[in-house]
Structures are given as C-alpha cells and as structure tokens.
Amino acid sequence: MIKNFKLIIEYDGSLFHGWQRQKKDRTVQETIENTISVMTKQPVNLIGSGRTDAGVHALGQVANFQSNTKITPEIFKKGLNSLLPDDIVIISCEQADLSFHARFAVKSKCYRYRLLNRLTPPAIARQYAWFIRKKLDIESMQYAALALIGTNDFKSFEGAGSPRRTSIRTLLKTEIIKKDKGLVDCEFTADGFLRYMVRNITGTLVDVGLGKITPKQVQKILESKNRDIAGITAPSHGLFLVKVNY
C-alpha cells in the first residue's frame, strides 16, 4: 500500500549546492533521497516545498515522498538521522494524506535573513550571517520594508533566469528585528518568493540602513519593475528558510 510521508528538515547549506538534485554537485534533495533509498531499498522521489539556492540554510524545509514501505514514520526519523550526514537533520517525519504535495500545497513561507552589524567581522558563526561594518539605521529599514507589504509585482527584486508564470507575489509580513550583539534579523512571509527575492530585498534594505537610499526610494524601486536599480543580492549564507505553512 502506498503511503505518503511528510518530512520537516533542518540543514546547514554551507556545503551544499542548494536543494535541487544536480548531475555532479552535492545537494540536499539527492542526499536525503539516497538515504531514504538505503532504508527502503527502492528509488524514491523527494518533493521539496521549493528550491533553496547554494549556501542557503533551512530550519524548517518541508518535503514529502511516497513509498509502499512498511517502515513507520518514527523509524524513518531515527534511521535517517543516524544515516544522514551531520549537516542535515530530520526534525519530524509523519504520515500524510496521499494527496499532500509539499510544493503545490504551500500556503505561505517564512524566510529570515540574518545580518551582523558591528565593528569587526565574526569568527564564531560567520557562516550564518552577513557582516555589515557601518552602523545600520534599523528604523529606516523597518519603514522601508513596510512599503513592500501587499500584493505587488516584485520584478525589481527577481533574479534572472528562473521560470515562473508571474512575478506578482503577496508579501504578508515583514519584520526587521534588532537583537543582541549586533544581530539583525529580517523576516519575510509571503505566499511565494521569486528567485533571489529575499536576498535582493535585503540588499536594498541594507542600502537604506546605510543611508545610500531613502525608504521612499524603495517604494519607487518596487514600482519601477527594474532589477537594475535595486540593491545588490545579499550573500546566500545569511539566509534561512524558517517555516513552510500549509
């Protein structure tokens, strides 16, 4: 009997060429698929909620796979965690309706981009934040981020070369949160994200924080639908897929 398994997955993206299986490079999807196959002795197709790019981390990526195995969800969780490399952890494994599809069923996703704003670069946890030396004006960044909320054409913040029907997305929530010791978390919840969208928005918000552009200009960048006038793409290692909502 075919069963459908839903996984919640944490991974450290540092040593992966992203989520999606590729011919040569090490990817999260391929690593987990191979490990499931070791347990089930069958080929398997693991469906992620979406791709993450090379170097991007996940605290709560979601994926599903179907199998006629007799292995229980609990044994999958234990077995996968003992067989997988240290940089992937299965947070939970449960049986889902056969109709559950980790990509098509997504209602919204939450991403976090972590900045470290202090005078010297970090040695500890340097693989998990983008270091910004000059002092950021967090209030201006918060104000600018609000201008992006709503159903908008995010073409100005889209990376080139990704197939999609439309560049309109609904950004439900943004928060720029100042934490201890120079950490600044930029959180974004949307019904979906374009390629590099969070990293391009973050690069632009950092320009606001540095006083290079005003919060009002962010609104204009959005309206221009022109990638060339937005800020740089923030590096991948500050980005975390936090949660996928169904």
Added chain:
Amino acid sequence: MIKNFKLIIEYDGSLFHGWQRQKKDRTVQETIENTISVMTKQPVNLIGSGRTDAGVHALGQVANFQSNTKITPEIFKKGLNSLLPDDIVIISCEQADLSFHARFAVKSKCYRYRLLNRLTPPAIARQYAWFIRKKLDIESMQYAALALIGTNDFKSFEGAGSPRRTSIRTLLKTEIIKKDKGLVDCEFTADGFLRYMVRNITGTLVDVGLGKITPKQVQKILESKNRDIAGITAPSHGLFLVKVNY
C-alpha cells in the same frame, strides 16, 4: 623603542588544535604569531591569557606581544584581520604598558558552556553547542551550580596531566541561563580554571539535569576531591572563553 600590544581575539576553535603552539598541528597562537611576523618581518612571541584546548572557541581571548615596530595598533588590527584566516578575528588592538602580561595579570576569566536541549540534533550551529536530547531540569542544575561557588579545591573537576601548583580556585559566579529554542548557557567566572574544569563541571551539572545525581551529590563530589566520581567531560565544541578580566 619596544612597545607592548594587547589584542582581544575571537576565534572559532573547530579547526584548531587549541591555542598553544605545537610542532605540527594548526594552533591559534602559531597562526597569529606567523601573521604578526609577516607584518613586522621579525619573530614574535605572543603571550595568551591561557591555553584553550582543541576545539574550544573564544569570544574574548586576550594576548600581548612586544615589538619595536613602527606599526600602529590600528594598522595591526586592520592588517591582521586582512591577513588572518576567517576563523580568527582581532576584535581590538591597543598599546599597553610595557609591564602588561596577558597571563600573569589575569584577575578573572569568564567561560560559557552552551547546551542545546531539544528532541532532535541541530544541523545549524551544531559546532557551537552540546546536544542533549532528554529534558534537563534547569532549576536543579542552577541549585547544584551554586554549591560550587567560593574558594574550593576543584580536584574532582580537574583533567589529568596539567602542571599547576594547586587545584584550589575561587569560583566567583555561576549562572545557568535558559534561552530560546532549547539553548542553555552555563557561565562560570573564576580567578582561574584548572584543565577541563568547566567541561567537567558541565558534564556533572548535566547529570544533575538528567536526574542521574542530585544537586546535593555535587557538593559531595566537590568535597571528595576525586575525579572518578564526577561526571563526564563535556565535549570541547560547546565551550567559549568569553572574557578575561584584568
């Protein structure tokens, strides 16, 4: 003219065989000494506040070196940070009195041991905390830690094979702090620490947290001056040298 430079140093201990220079292995002291010598074109002796063991991290290690260089502290900081590998950062460099000696002048040090107490092991930041699956009773750990405060013979918590005149130390402060998402920080401030002392105390406190021993037994372990009855040595990767006070 001879000048004395004081450095505050952050390092990620993951890929170092500790602080102290060795014949073959990569160490923090040797790496910084070599880099200073690249700048001054002279051999140099870098004096640390004390050793840290292989795998142990530092947020605020302190060291000093003397040199007749014309290089200013500011240029040292910039130059060293551009030449050093990513896992060492010079947080500050300043000129100190010629009499300042980073080891002999220590008044106290603060170490932090970080635990991660949750159901599944971490993929993110797994190199910076000791993962404990079973639920820890933090209040019992706090109570047990208090019993260690004061001037005591910490022989029960001392690793073998380290030269020292006495195993009496003054533990000034302990705090067991429950943080977000399963993180538990165990902080210890003392006038000095024996080899493995923080890791042995932490291993014992974790036994308390797991209900294997009572808080009262920690007092007895201390009084026994017998290493064999204390808990295991917590792994190095959860330990941080936070601050050195002069």
